[in-house]
Amino acid sequence: MVSAPAQFRKPNRASAAGISLLMLIFIASGVSAAIYTLKNNVQIEGEPGKIGGIGESPLASGTTAGEVSNKLVHFADDGIRRTFFSQYQVLNFVNSPSGSLERIMLKQRVATVGKRLVAVGPILNITTFDDFGRRTVTMKDARGPLHLVQGVTEVNSKYIKLETLFTKTPIIWETRLATSSMPTPILGKILKTHLDMKNPDDRLKIVRLYMQCERYREAMFELQSAIEQFPELANLKEQISQLRQALADRLIEEIENRQRAGQHSRVYAWLENFPSDGVAVETLLRARDLLKDYDEQSKQRDIVFAMFDKYASPLEEQETIEAIAKIRKEIFSELNINTLPRFADFVRLGEDPEIGFDQKLAMAISGWLMGQGEVTQNLAVAISLFDVRNAIREYLTSDNTEQRREILDHIAGLEGGTPTNIARLLNAMKPSIPLEQQAHEDPLHFTYETTGADDKIFRYVVQLPPDYDAYRKYPTIVSLHGAGNSPEQQIDWWAGSYNKQMDMRLGQASRHGYIVIAPEWTEDQYQASYQYSAQEHSRVLYALQESLHRFAIDTDRIFLSGHSVGGDAAWDIGLAHPDLWAGVLPVCATAGKYVTRYWKNAKHVSFYFVSGEMDGNRIAQNERDFNRYLNRSGFDTMIVEYKGRGHDHFQDDIHHMFSWMRFHRREFSVPEYNVTTLRPWDNYFWWAEFTDFPPETVTLPLEWPPTTTRTMEIEASVSPNNRIRIKSAAARISVFLTPDLVDFEKNVTLNVIGRERIVPVTASAEVMLEDVRLRGDRQHPFWARFDFSRAQ
Template identity: 30%
Template structure:
């Protein structure tokens, strides 16, 4: 029995040490079961893996050598030069998904999760034939709902036309449903929460005796374990109604249920606050159930409510005191300016922006400060933030003048006008490059932002007069969008058979209501990256340009956290995400390809993604996707890159909406890697020429048009290297295949108080002290629109 289980468990995936002799298979199987947390007696146990980025994955654990048998065999024959020859990948199987993660990214491993405690229900299904085994599953044409017997029909698109297939549920657990083909061999899993509640209830009722209270309690416990607390409450109410003598027996369950449900509501309330949805959060407080709720949860609710009351009081106090202090100013010119500025502040003052006035609110009653000094603290804080206030009112008013000039500079495309603006800024007392650097994160939108109240998607045409080709993108904003709140952003690339707005809907709409991105406070944009009629992604420069320009335009119109931009895509869009993500890693905090394939460029570019997290989703029966992607992903995992590969067992080419909560939980943990001091990249196209703070140009002719041969599997060109490093002693070393090199620098990278040396190709090209340059900083910000990564020095080398 042990040997049979072993061969089934690892027939596709090699464990470490599979070079053992056949005589040792039984012993190896026993050890393998222990590694996975399984006892030979059959008690099902699983493990829990925590990754460096904070992600936790649960399931049965198995160390493997490679993502496929072929790669595992090759790796096993590697020599000592291999970076990690012993089982570098960990597979975590939760029943419906195999998660593959690099062993190097694991910080905690727990092999003591007892799955036998979970409520599980069996459904009997009648099967016949089942001689045909599905080797590949294409896109679904139609899927019916399950009936109460756990059966449904899936109609697949095949080369021979439509193929209707009957499926049946055989097992229901709190986490997943096991599904089989009733007339063919096809086994897969579905998340329990992806099934309509009324259908799930009907299926469960088919597996129990409704007159048996203990079986009814098991169903209620099942709902708790599945996180379906409203359904659990309904089930317990039914038990208490039909079996009043069981009221005392279920008291503990009901108490635990109330605590869990209250915690779920509290977590939702906190999520609303985090997303800047303060109206909804305050409404949730008024409706929060207080009966039979733990004191800990009630205390947290009161703290949040008190925080909102304090915020409201601060807003009202600021409005009143600004007017009161303004009345003490006698100079009419100054008074007129203050009146205009007060109108702007009052109009825009809310729970997100009141923090700018926190220094003023802390000092507004300080008798040692004059009215002018207090007003200076208020109005300078509004422009540069509470941590950077000044007490001189004339300087504070100059901040407002400077901000207006900066916005004019950023909105202008005329070089002479920009030069005149810089001259004005340099003459303004109290204005320096450092002050302007403090202003930029708090600037209003540089470009007009067409915000819609109905939270529906809308389209934007990029208006850059220097655009090489027309670029447009669609936008879906979160609930209660507020330009004073900073939002993460998803760049969602559509598959060729869907529209951009349908791709936005996958992320942010649900049954004509708000979906995950809108609820969790993410902006989503979908660039039109495919040319008209294009069905496949061909690694084209136009797609890269459209995505980059859309990101830059969106950052100028909306309040985007540039440290938390995620590139994602389905199908064709996932193919593009693989390519664009590895080509421009400094733009993103993570990449999410769903049902996509890597390209020939990725075989060269995978090392470019060293600091870029990946969450890849696919299906076991989706073409040859895993085998294809493993050529790149296997290498990334062996070198310990931040990669999660989720493969749905028995599933094909789908959109995998079931994974969306995991995707957002993962994104919440990610931040862009901003200032690497070691950069080692490869370049095969001129557009792939900027990485973090370095750009190189004027390449050899052979990489201007790299040829893709052998059916998009190989590139007939030699990549140009880019190697840059900042060493001790304030020295920058550059080796590049381009003849022009540009460096953008900041105090986070080099020491401005020491002489900087720059050596390119072994030759000293610069040896001097750096001076912050307002023109360079504004020019770079105008180009990229990145408020979270500002450079105040630019050095060009030819």
């Protein structure tokens, strides 16, 4: 954030404005704030406190950051929300730099007497703000619709305070919205209606507010307008240059963010048109260096093409020439900035006289097919890799068992068909199902139909980010809609609505380069509650699995989220299948049924909860499980509570969500875990699958609550000495292994179902391909499989 420059001063004849600006610089807010850094690298800033657990009032907190206390739940209050986290997750904290917020107070006829609103019911309608900062909120009440008129009473760079206004039957309610969630045209009208635009002090208040909000373009416009209106502010003209520089710096940051998200064509266009007037040389050089890097990579692409043809030209054998021609066609049509690093070894060693032309060509082909650093200098093997890759794609899309067997036999006869090569090819190849354009206005929007566990057809919607490339792996959000809502609304919530003029969506998922998958997970649009059923689970998981075959998804960065009853589902599915998710983000979720029994599973998956302070008794319903997560070590859980808010969509938290997701990845090769299960379809955890549960350990959703049923506890571990131990009451257990879990050069000791076996472990192409065909995870195929049964 850029604070107001010291040069924002006025001559003595207009000292009031100058004093106002000096106050912004030198007067601290008076609130002791802290910046916490958690073990997951997430940073949280706000007024600190400690409580013994969720359910205690944060207002009763009498401790501050760093103070010794037996209270294990920390929170940070930033004015609009309280963020709760465990003492066990705190890495360190520092005092927040002192500063001040530009607070603009607006006069409204606030209700000061009357009934106090104790809970915010379901929102039926919210009108837009008028020029006076007023709107009407209609919520569901026990006696029917309740209409409340709110008015903006305070605006600062962090939040906008809303209070109910005086009416015939006044009700007292204060809530807050993130300032970032209010568009500048609306905010500007409200401020200019309440402030005196003939007063330079008030004009500069708006400038300072926009600066603190990092709305530098608007701040620059307002300052220019103020200087034109008040000639005595002419000495502030130089600050326009500072604002222009701040805007350029912000643009560079956005360009670099988009670059990290893989949106290279848009980044290049922005760099070509980067503003130069009034921008510091350092910033211009930074932009020009980025543009130069793109130009260099374009030249590098041409070099790869020239070198490839150079080393292919001496070939004489017709069969080899024809095989190379097919590979050349693919490389020349698909090589781009995302795949250029695959040719690093080829370019680096391309002029080495001790390496033959055929060896260099082999490096180019194998690098293209298997990825950077995965090269062979054997041309015959490299050519065969192309056939192996194509056979893999055919296998993954085949529904015919006999055909798949023939493909496996074909792969086994190819020089490049080793398990090691297959794993590399899987990781580097495009998704197995080609992407076909659909008749949507948005070319990156797709709708598909498939069947769930009940064989009923359901649809799911997928939104791709700008500049989507099938060779690049993208973080992904699986988003579950609430009652009465649709998958399309979830897409809009995350990625923004489609802007036809700009030919893109402007939401945060688009900005950060995330794929969004929104399945129609409920039986119909009228389903009002989550049923904890196999059908619901399957709709979520099948939509994801099918998407893995269609889209370039980073399987280590898949996040599950949901709103309202969709949040209930996300919480349950996240605990039931903790091995799938990099994190789970339930919004307005309620703990119920299996969630309370599966609480130990939360140790293996990160959670980010969002809720409203006044959402009925939801906090009380979740209190027990929240405190389990926060008062024990090993749980990566964060709980966000918005002040004065109820059952909301919390669009204004989306920036915090992406900040949290940026630091989270799934750990695939988990060497040890202890999980709980009660349903027969909650039976796959990391590298083991469990089938045929004892009847006394099973409780189906329709049988809830359990009577004498005990949960089935599963303990599994892999020791460094190739020793695997699994403790479970299941009748059949399958164990899946990778070189990341055990050493394939040594025997493995398997202690499963009370029996011990010492056996060699052999990589199998069939196991690998069948695993990817079923799970869709091309980044982490299992290499070997062992099956155990109590009946044997």
